[in-house]
Amino acid sequence: MFGPDELAxxxxxxxxxxxxxxxxxxxxxxxxxxxxxxxxxVDSAIDDAIDxxxxxxxxxxxxxxxxxxxxxxxxxxxxxxxxxxxxxxxDRDAVAATVAERFEAEVDAAIEAGDRSACESLLDRSYExxxxxxxxxADERERLDDELDT
Numbered sequence: 001m002f003g004p005d006e007l008a009x010x011x012x013x014x015x016x017x018x019x020x021x022x023x024x025x026x027x028x029x030x031x032x033x034x035x036x037x038x039x040x041x042v043d044s045a046i047d048d049a050i051d052x053x054x055x056x057x058x059x060x061x062x063x064x065x066x067x068x069x070x071x072x073x074x075x076x077x078x079x080x081x082x083x084x085x086x087x088x089x090x091d092r093d094a095v096a097a098t099v100a101e102r103f104e105a106e107v108d109a110a111i112e113a114g115d116r117s118a119c120e121s122l123l124d125r126s127y128e129x130x131x132x133x134x135x136x137x138a139d140e141r142e143r144l145d146d147e148l149d150t
Contacts, residue, residue, distance in 0.1 A: 002026055002036065015088040016061040026083050032075035045122030048100060053125065054076055058098045063090050064105055066099065066132030067125070070149035096133030103129055107140045111147050119144050 001009075010025045017025065023042050030037045046062070049055040054068040063099040064070050103126070110118035123144045129136045 001041055002029070002073055004049035004052050004067070006046075006073040006076075007046060007049045008054050009070040009072040010079060011062050012064045012068075013072060013076070013079055014083075015083050016048045016063045016090050016107065017085065017088075018057075018061055019046065019057075021083060021085055022062055025076065025079050025083060029073055032078075035059065048061040053099070053129070055101055056095055056102075058090070058095045061088070061090075066129045069095040075104060081124045091141055093134055096135045099129055099133065100135045103135075103137060104140055106145060111143060114129035114147075116148065119147050123148070 007022065007026070010029070011022060013121045014021075023039070023046070026037060026042045026045075026100070048057065049068075050057055050062075050065075051067040052067055055062045056065040106118070107122055109115075109124055123141060126144070129135055130137055
């Protein structure tokens with residue numbers, strides 16, 4: 001199975017991929033490695049990568065996210081020829097705005113739920129997100145700090 005960084009690596013090869021294209025990339029790569037994958041396992045791995053901010057779902061396309069260290073897995077070298085998908089340019093500012101909106105919603109949910117663990121995790125992630133793209137999360141970080149101080 002593929003980890004978040006490997007999924008991000010496959011996506012990074014193209015700039016962005018639709019979910020179905022990434023699923024096909026996983027299938028083709030697994031085939032080249034002599035492995036079998038279930039559709040459920042691939043869906044779960046993609047969902048986990050999205051949850052971990054390794055992939056960002058932006059306007060129906062997946063792009064590498066702030067927690068990703070994109071790594072092309074063994075067997076994926078020929079994906080550009082196999083998938084017949086060209087390189088896609090992604091508007092980093094628009095993707096960063098998508099990440100900021102998601103982050104803000106997660107902060108709201110964590111604070112409303114009084115979920116201390118989620119607040120701590122989001123506080124750590126805020127620095128990662130800010131260093132990744134043009135995002136200012138100072139207000140959210142302050143809210144998280146206030147919540148954790150109570």
